[in-house]
Amino acid sequence: MARSQENTGFVCANCGQTVEKLTNGSYRNHCPYCLHSLHVDIVPGDRAADCGALMVPVGLDYKRKKGWMVVHQCMGCGHVSRNKVAVNTDQSDDYEILTGVHQPNSRHPVL
Numbered sequence: 001m002a003r004s005q006e007n008t009g010f011v012c013a014n015c016g017q018t019v020e021k022l023t024n025g026s027y028r029n030h031c032p033y034c035l036h037s038l039h040v041d042i043v044p045g046d047r048a049a050d051c052g053a054l055m056v057p058v059g060l061d062y063k064r065k066k067g068w069m070v071v072h073q074c075m076g077c078g079h080v081s082r083n084k085v086a087v088n089t090d091q092s093d094d095y096e097i098l099t100g101v102h103q104p105n106s107r108h109p110v111l
Contacts, residue, residue, distance in 0.1 A: 007028060014031065015033055017034070020090060020091045022089045023090045024088045024089040028086070030083060030093075032091050035070055035098070036055065036057065038053070039054075039074040039077065039079060053074050054074075055073060057070050057072055057101045058080075058101065059071040068085040071101075
């Protein structure tokens, strides 16, 4: 499946908000309102994971080449993954929630 086909909206399994597809050339992985996701990928975008459980935001990380990343942990199997923060799009990630998951001992300043 091409990434353009994966860039679809959805209803968040955690908060129930309607989430629009990204408009910045990437594809949506998590809810911009609560930052939760579903464990559906093994490799980002492949939709090959069998788990399907809710993934909760547990922190923020910064990668020099990718920028800010939301760190998710799966409530079903414990898998940890990172996904780019959605910015420069019609429905960007909620700044207040992002700062709430920022780990205070991070060496990077929050956004």
